Amino acid sequence: MADIKFFSGETVPLEMHKVRIVQKLSLIPVEERLQKISEAGNNTFLLKNRDVFIDMLTDSGVNAMSDTQLAAMMRGDDSYAGSETFEELSAKLTEIFGTGYFLPAHQGRACENILAEVFVRPGNIVPMNFHFTTTKAHIVKRGGTVVELVIPEGTVASSTHPFKGNFDIPALEKLILETGASNIPFLRLEAGTNLIGGQPFSLENALAVSKLCREHGILTVLDASLLQDNLYFIKQREEAFKNWSIRKITRKLADAMDIIYFSARKLGFGKGGGLCMRNERLYEQMKGLVPLYEGFLTYGGMSIREMEALTVGLEETMDEDIISQGPQFIRFMCEELEKRGVPVVTPAGGLGCHINAADFLPHVDRHEYPAGALAAALYIAGGVRGMERGTMSEQREPDGREPISSMELLRLAVPRRVFTLSQIKYAIDRINWLFHNRELIGGIKFKHEPEVLRFFFGTLEPTSDWQQKLVRKFRKDFGNSL
Ligand code: F0G
Numbered sequence: 474m475a476d477i478k479f480f481s482g483e484t485v486p487l488e489m490h491k492v493r494i495v496q497k498l499s500l501i502p503v504e505e506r507l508q509k510i511s512e513a514g515n516n517t518f519l520l521k522n523r524d525v526f527i528d529m530l531t532d533s534g535v536n537a538m539s540d541t542q543l544a545a546m547m548r549g550d551d552s553y554a555g556s557e558t559f560e561e562l563s564a565k566l567t568e569i570f571g572t573g574y575f576l577p578a579h580q581g582r583a584c585e586n587i588l589a590e591v592f593v594r595p596g597n598i599v600p601m602n603f604h605f606t607t608t609k610a611h612i613v614k615r616g617g618t619v620v621e622l623v624i625p626e627g628t629v630a631s632s633t634h635p636f637k638g639n640f641d642i643p644a645l646e647k648l649i650l651e652t653g654a655s656n657i658p659f660l661r662l663e664a665g666t667n668l669i670g671g672q673p674f675s676l677e678n679a680l681a682v683s684k685l686c687r688e689h690g691i692l693t694v695l696d697a698s699l700l701q702d703n704l705y706f707i708k709q710r711e712e713a714f715k716n717w718s719i720r721k722i723t724r725k726l727a728d729a730m731d732i733i734y735f736s737a738r739k740l741g742f743g744k745g746g747g748l749c750m751r752n753e754r755l756y757e758q759m760k761g762l763v764p765l766y767e768g769f770l771t772y773g774g775m776s777i778r779e780m781e782a783l784t785v786g787l788e789e790t791m792d793e794d795i796i797s798q799g800p801q802f803i804r805f806m807c808e809e810l811e812k813r814g815v816p817v818v819t820p821a822g823g824l825g826c827h828i829n830a831a832d833f834l835p836h837v838d839r840h841e842y843p844a845g846a847l848a849a850a851l852y853i854a855g856g857v858r859g860m861e862r863g864t865m866s867e868q869r870e871p872d873g874r875e876p877i878s879s880m881e882l883l884r885l886a887v888p889r890r891v892f893t894l895s896q897i898k899y900a901i902d903r904i905n906w907l908f909h910n911r912e913l914i915g916g917i918k919f920k921h922e923p924e925v926l927r928f929f930f931g932t933l934e935p936t937s938d939w940q941q942k943l944v945r946k947f948r949k950d951f952g953n954s955l
Contacts, residue, residue: 486801489794490890493540500526500856500955503947507853507940514932515849515917517858526856527892527900529885532799532824534738537890539789542742542782549777559771562784569720569787570727572749574756578767579774580746581698581736582607587748587762588694588734592658593617600648601661602640603627603669605696606866608661610926613868617658620648627669628879630818630829635710636675637822638666638703640682649689659692662730665699665706668862669880671803671822673706676714676726683729692755693729698736701796702823708793709800720791731755737779741786742889745775799823799889806887806897813905818882825886828904830863834914839864839877841916841936847883847907849935850914853943855903856955859885866928910946915939 477487501509501524513519517530528535550557563575578584585608593599595616601608602623609619624641626634640662649657662682666672679695686693704719714722727733732755737745750756760770767773772780789795800823807821816832830844837843844863851857863881870876885900907914917933 484805486798486805486894488798488890490539490798492537492890492893498526499523502955503853503944503951506856507944510849510852511940514920515845515935516928516931516933517848517852517860518929519932520852520858524856525852525858527896528858529825529887529900530858530860532739532886532888533736534744535888535891536739536742537888538742538782539785541789542785545781545785546778549781551777552771554769554771556771556777558777558780558784562780562787565784565787566747566749569723569791570733570749571724572727572733572751574750574753576748576750576756576759576763576770577773577775577780578734578746578748578763580738580744581696581734582611583767583774584734584736584746584748585611586766587759588659588732589615589617590762591759592692594658596656597658598648598652598656599659599661600645600657602638602663602674603666605663605667606926606928608663608696610868622648623666623669627666627672630670630816630832630880630882632819635673635706635820636678637669637672637820638663638674639678640674642678642681642685645682645685649685649691654689654691657689657691659694659732660686661694661696663696663699664703665701665823667699667824668866668882670818670827670882670884671699671702671824672818673703673710673822675711676707676722677711679726680729692731694732694734695726695730696735697733698739699823700735700740701790702800704790705793705796705800706823718791719793719796723791737775737783737786741783741790743783743786744779745773745783747773799887802887802892802894802897805894806885806901809898809901810904813901813908815904815908818880825884827862828859828883828885829881830883831881833883833908834911836912837914837916839881840875841918842933843916844881844883845933846914846917846935849917849940850907850943851883851904853940854907854947855900857885857900857903859883861928865931868925868927906947906950910943913939913942913946 509524589611593615597617734748737743804821806826816829818827834843845861916936
């Protein structure tokens with residue numbers, strides 16, 4: 474976003490776009506919201522979108538597209554094999570990343586499935602700055618173990634560290650020496666580290682990780698799903714690169730990586746995904762799994778129209794004015810909440826605003842999922858749908874023990890270019906109200922707990938009648954308001 478000052482001195486994240494297509498929203502009354510969240514087993518994933526007012530569940534596949542993307546979708550070259558649309562997408566990725574080879578897939582986790590199947594063997598160790606739910610599930614399924622080596626500041630909710638997603642390099646060196654490089658099929662570096670609050674790594678850190686891996690012959694894999702935010706933060710916060718273009722920063726990072734995969738539901742304002750590499754051998758190793766799991770090599774499960782939109786979206790990702798919108802809105806939301814005393818992850822990251830539910834609800838036991846309870850409470854309070862990112866999002870140990878997550882967050886994603894500032898202000902207002910009434914909020918416990926990725930389909934119930942009390946207090950404070 475351009476640096477536009479207001480006469481009033483106010484800091485306003487001014488949109489550098491205008492809205493030309495809209496979708497009608499509705500807000501159901503608080504009593505109905507209680508009923509809907511109960512029917513959804515207190516799991517925001519199980520709510521119907523028609524019952525949601527402000528959907529902050531995710532930024533995955535729900536970012537607004539540009540007029541140029543929509544125009545491109547009208548002229549795709551539809552064919553099962555060898556379509557021109559694929560050639561253009563592949564060429565765009567090569568132009569941006571310098572990689573040369575591209576394997577399309579239907580979304581990010583499909584790439585993770587392929588990576589895990591090709592490279593991970595039982596007993597292997599895969600170091601990461603931090604895991605992502607689907608990535609870890611694929612690696613664990615193949616008998617591998619994920620080792621998280623984010624710097625200690627990474628999991629400190631309130632911090633001033635500009636790059637909380639950085640790898641702990643000494644810890645990585647130690648792991649390599651102890652484990653042996655041959656037991657590490659690859660290292661995964663996640664841009665805009667999702668589960669710790671959308672926190673970036675610095676380019677300097679990424680280059681150091683790459684150097685160390687190359688010295689030991691370890692493959693480096695970049696999860697570029699949240700790259701757009703990370704690129705913006707490198708440009709904004711890293712002195713050495715502040716005069717570099719987004720394109721140049723991208724290329725420097727890409728050159729340091731062996732494989733780059735992404736969810737295009739996040740990167741490129743589209744849908745789909747894929748794996749990029751410059752080494753033909755790596756391409757050949759993974760190629761066969763694309764027709765097996767995804768689709769033919771020139772679409773990989775994506776529709777032609779998705780690929781057209783993605784080609785344009787990737788180009789738009791190189792524009793700082795475009796990629797700054799998300800982080801600027803998120804910063805506004807975090808700063809306004811901080812002013813009201815609400816504990817949020819700082820510094821503000823990408824993806825969304827993250828509320829530190831452990832501090833918001835210190836009276837709720839960590840085994841009763843404070844972030845999940847807060848997600849249910851926020852839906853009741855305002856029809857705002859967030860996502861639990863804490864202990865509930867973890868998997869139980871094989872022996873049934875429940876590991877308490879290092880962070881207990883309620884994620885309020887800010888899909889790019891979707892919400893107006895007044896909608897963000899409404900969400901802030903309802904969170905603030907909840908904060909003033911936090912003593913009313915209690916815990917939740919599982920009624921039905923799936924074994925794998927339990928947060929998607931699990932159903933839970935409140936541990937007391939706290940939700941009814943919350944509704945009564947809402948009516949008392951807001952009268953007839955929705
Ligand atoms: N990697 C990261 C960093 C992600 O954030 C995601 C998805 C994936 C991989 C998997 O990609 O969804 O296309 O299969 N994150 C979504 C989210 C689900 O809501 O944060 P996918």
